[in-house]
Every structure is written in structure tokens, then in C-alpha cells.
Amino acid sequence: xxxxCNLAMIPLRAEASDKSEIVSQVLFGEHxxxxxxxxxxxxxxxxxDQYEGWIDTKQYQIISESNFQQLSSDAIILNADLIEYILAxxxxxxxxxxxxxxSFLNYPEINTNSFDFEGTRINGVKPxxxxxxxxxxxxNAPYLWGGKTPFGIDCSGFTQMVYKLNGYKLLRDASQQATxxxxxxxxxxxxxxxxxxxDNDEGRIIHVGIIMENNYIIHASGKVRIDRLDHLGIYNxxxxxxxHKLRVIKKII
Numbered sequence: 001x002x003x004x005c006n007l008a009m010i011p012l013r014a015e016a017s018d019k020s021e022i023v024s025q026v027l028f029g030e031h032x033x034x035x036x037x038x039x040x041x042x043x044x045x046x047x048x049d050q051y052e053g054w055i056d057t058k059q060y061q062i063i064s065e066s067n068f069q070q071l072s073s074d075a076i077i078l079n080a081d082l083i084e085y086i087l088a089x090x091x092x093x094x095x096x097x098x099x100x101x102x103s104f105l106n107y108p109e110i111n112t113n114s115f116d117f118e119g120t121r122i123n124g125v126k127p128x129x130x131x132x133x134x135x136x137x138x139x140n141a142p143y144l145w146g147g148k149t150p151f152g153i154d155c156s157g158f159t160q161m162v163y164k165l166n167g168y169k170l171l172r173d174a175s176q177q178a179t180x181x182x183x184x185x186x187x188x189x190x191x192x193x194x195x196x197x198x199d200n201d202e203g204r205i206i207h208v209g210i211i212m213e214n215n216y217i218i219h220a221s222g223k224v225r226i227d228r229l230d231h232l233g234i235y236n237x238x239x240x241x242x243x244h245k246l247r248v249i250k251k252i253i
Contacts, residue, residue, distance in 0.1 A: 001034040002068035003044065003060040004104060006113070008096050009149060010060065012053035016041035022146035023053050024157070024172055028079075028086070028094075029101030031063065031071050047072050049160070051172040067110050077102045077123045078165060082137060082150050084119035097149035098137060099161045125167035128253045131193035134165045135210050138224045158220040159195060159208050168253055174208040181252035187215065187231060194251050198233055198244035207244050209234070 005026045013020040016038065026032070026046065035052070036043035042057045047068070063071075079100040086094040094115070102117055104110045126134075137150065138161070144152025148161055156174040163170045170177050178197045184190055190211045198207040209219025209229075217229040221243065228235040233246040 001037060002031065002063050002065055003034055003042070004031040004063050004071075004110065005029060005059075006061045006115075007059055008094060008100075010055055012044075012046075012051070012055055012146070014053060016043070016054045020054065024051055024146050025148045026055060026060075027100045027148060028096040029104055031068055031101075031104070033068070034062075048164075049169070049172045061110075061112075063110055067104075067107065070107070071103055071110075074103045075123055076164075076167075077121050079117070080120040080122035080165070084117070087116045087118065089114050097151065099148070099165060122165060123167070126165075128166075128191070128193045131162060131166050131210065131253070132212055132218070134162045135218045135224075138162070138220075139218070139226075141220070141224045143220050143222050143224075153220055153224065155207050155209065155220040158224060159210060162210060163252070170252065175205040177208055177252075178205045178248065178250065181250035184249040184251055187211075187229065187249060190249050190251070193253055194249055196229060196249050197247045199247040200245075203247075205247060211249070 005028055009025045009027050011022045012024040012026055014023050032044040032046045034042050034044055040057055041054050043054055045052045079096055082098050083095055086096055105115055138158055141150045141153050145154050147153040148157040160170040192213050194211045196209050196211055197205050200206050209217040211217055215229050216226055218226050233242045234244040236243050
């Protein structure tokens, strides 16, 4: 069984309960495989990054396997504005966030509500220097565990969405993203758009950010913010201390 998100965004939970931790979000137009189906809850696997979790069974539209395969092979088309609206024939407006998927609108058998979109679309692979431009669109977005939008986002949701807007695929969690790309030996070897990963005292990767020019980094910590980066980690000039311990720098693009 397969499905697609036809709401602005829905929470993806660790367990089948409204009280369960939100581990990620499913944005408008994202499609997925339904692994287990119950009356109230569905266990799903997102096609884009293979991330799994539980969503409310009332909050998505069922699609056929052929439609799922078709969307999976199509080029990804995304909303390029912070927030836009999907139009329905009844003049109903559905707000959708930056990075929502629009590819399914071209298929009447999936787009059964005759949704239309008149905003700015983005697709294809962009130059690496465009990554920082995209990152600035999320500046000052509040930190939200499991979030993937400008209205609430976590550190790896931020890096994943910024890369997605530029045509590059990252996995969902920071520890998963750290398995991708080529490790660099020194900060001096890095370029704007590379990723810096940070660990805790147990050596577990717990944070990620996007390297900018002149030893700055943009990352989600409290909010999406810009701080200094050195060989020790992230230095917060407001508190005059390091907040995250550098583990590795990766060149993904």
C-alpha cells in the first residue's frame, strides 16, 4: 500500500500515539510506502530518504503502486517560496511550506482534488554556491525537534532541506548524513556548502551545520543562526564559549 501527503505537513512519530515523539515531518506532496496499516495509525517509509515512522491514518491520501513508482522516477519539483498556497476549484487555499513537493499535481489520477499551484517552482541540480543562498531562507527559523520547515526545524532537517532545494539528497538524521560524502582533514580544505558534524562526550554525532566563507557556520541551535567555526567547534560570540565539539567535515557535493 502507498500514500501521499495532501496536507501542508503532518507529524511523523516514533510510535503509534499522539503522545509519541515527533521524529520528522511529512511535507505536502511527499510520497511513501505504508508498511503497516491500522484504523488510527499507519507505519510508513518515506520514499525520499527511507525514513520510517507513524502517521495518523486520516492525514494522507492512498495512491496506487504504479503512481508511487512514477513519482519516484520523476524529477522532483519543489515550492521555492517560504510559504505559498495550493488552490482548489472551490477557491479553497491550502498553505504549503518551502520545499513542498509539487510533482504529483501533473497526474489527474493522483491530483483528484484538482489542486493548482501558481507560485515559484524549483527543480534540478544547482551550483554549490547556491546552497548558502538557500540556507539564508531559513535564517531565524525556530528550532523544533523533527521539524523541516521555516516555522520550525532541527539541525539535520535544515541541512537536508537546503540540500534538497538544490537537487542533492541527504539522509534525515545528522548521524546518517555523517556517513555520506568525503571527509576533509582540515577546516582550511572546506568550501561554502560543505557540512560540519559535531559529537557529544560519548562520540556520537548529534549536530550538523553548513560551512560558510571566512570560518562561519549556519546551523539550527535554538534557531537557525550564524556562528564562528574553528578547529574546536562552534563558537558563540554572544556567550563567549564553544557550544558544539567538531568531529568531522564532509564534502557532499
